[in-house]
Amino acid sequence: MNSIRRRTLMLVLGLLGLTLSLISYWSYGDARHEVEEVFDAELLQTARLVAGLVGRDMAVTERRALQAALDEAIGGQDSVGQAWVDAHQYEGKLGLLVMDGQGVALLHSASSPVSAFDQLPLAQLRAATPSLSGTGAAAPTLAGVATGFRDVQLNQQAWRLFLLHDPTDDLWILVSERADVRGELAAKIALRSLVPDLLGLPLVALLVWLAVGWGLSPLQSMVRLLKSRAPDSLSPLVVGPVPIELEAMVASINRLMMQANELLARERRFLAYAAHELRTPLTVLRIQVHNAAHAPDACDRSEALKQLDSSVLRASRVVAQLLTLARLEPGAAELDLKPINMLVRVREQLAELTPLALGRHQELTLEASGPDHWELLVDAHCLDVLLQNLVSNAVHHTPEGGQVVVRLQAEADAVTLCVQDSGPGVPAEQRGQVFEPFFRQGPAQGAGLGLAIVARIVELHAARISLDDSPLGGLQVCVRWPRRTAEDAP
């Protein structure tokens, strides 16, 4: 399930966990370093203390007593093997070794890891090892051995060593300590600081969960609002102040609603008009059937039947025009754009339309001007329909014996097609209305859809249409087709 709430929670917890891990890693390192410092300081102090206690010319018995006391002190047990009552868990991992310049052990605590000296990079020291408890024969000198701290691995345990050289007595004091105590302590310190964080994580998760829910509440109230609407309601969403993140969404939804509303209103208007427009031809048919049936003689009857026939033709034309317009509706229309030679195509169409004009004793002519470049990206069928409508409009509105001229003008970026007639023209104030479906000027014969279809075709081709006074005295309709390449076609 894809949930913003869950995703945000996971993201926040993931980042929190990562940050915590980094912090604890860093604080562990820091604690460890500090612990090292403290322990090292102690180691150093112990070495100095022992250096102060032990003298080179100390009697053997004295040394033995000192060693026993030291063993008792750092071994964690008293002289009878009893553990100290006030023993501390970090005690008892200390070893001591005091040697003279030749590596002869003067003092050697029980807990000191003898083999630690193997790890020292000193051949001399190793050579001295067998005689640690002996009286000490001639042995190589320790002079030149580097003093200071070093880490060694002994019996699978890490040890920290410190070698101090007391130059006045030429004594070498080696203090050793198990390093695991330090790691343990540092880990404990780091862990202690991490524990509250780890325990708090579930609480943080809960709080984040609630916070995200609260943050998303405007979204949820929007969902509730949308759910509560009637499924076919297209009214705009009415919401109070909306968070800016949702503003764009609400605006988009409302814009969509508005578009759907407009489209629906347009459809309804069209349907109402279509029904309206089909009623008139049907009425005519009905009356003419009546008239034919009631005709007093054969002559009247044949006249009535003739009219009936032309009315059927007219009704079919209305239906055809309605269908053409419906097919050109937004969403339904898909243009088949191809390069067309406008001059050739228009000439072919005019050849077919000429009988229409001849029937009214009108002169229909084609004039072309401009460079010989007539290629244009158009839908050929649409161009035919447009020309048929414009020319038949001109022919119908021009009196018998009038003139209809189709002009084609090629320009660099467009081809302009004008249809001029010598009819009565259209008054300037009506020119805006003529493209409305079902608008008719004067007594009606057609469906009043011709120019609505033309306007739709013009719109689909991103062309421009204009109505003007014709030089012939009537109306001039011009359509300017921009030259387009296949790329910028819609």
Added chain:
Amino acid sequence: MRILLVEDDIALGEGIRIALKPEGYTVDWLQDGVSALHALTHEDFDLVVLDLGLPRMAGLEVLAALRAAHNPIPVLVLTARDSTSDRVAGLDAGADDYLVKPFDVDELQARMRALLRRSFQRSQPLIVHGQVSLDPASHEVCYAGQPVVLQRKEYLLLHQMLCQPGKVHTRDKLVQVLYGWNEEVESNALDVHIHHLRKKLHPDLIRTVRGVGYIVDKAE
């Protein structure tokens, strides 16, 4: 009866005109609202058949202007709008009846008869005046129970005058009833038709008001 038909659709107007002619009406036909209102203001008609979708002036506006001028002429509205609200709007604007396209011609004729009857304040479809009876639906005319055969124009005259007994009909009005705008008026024809009516029915049925016109007296 003189009817004004206002219809912008040419085929429809022509069809209605042809259908109404044998019904004993003189039909004058106009195709836009402005000329219709002009004709109704200046001439006498007995009934208007009015389409609503008209160029220049919508039918409802014509109707409103007509009623605003207190013109009581019966108006039958023809329309393709069939919703209740459209019908209510039409009737409220002053229409007397409402016919939705596509309508039946017989229904149109029956509604026209009913409107005319109401406008002449008759309750009976049959017009009876003394011994004379006239049936507007069948165009049958009887005198003393016997059918009388009348010419179309004789019938038009008789129908017009029987509808308004006691009213003087001027010669001009009667000529308009006979001919409308489109027919050539024959001189003296009115007097000839009146003469025939008197001969076929009763010499005293129609009285001449000298210099003015003719009258059918109110029945006793």
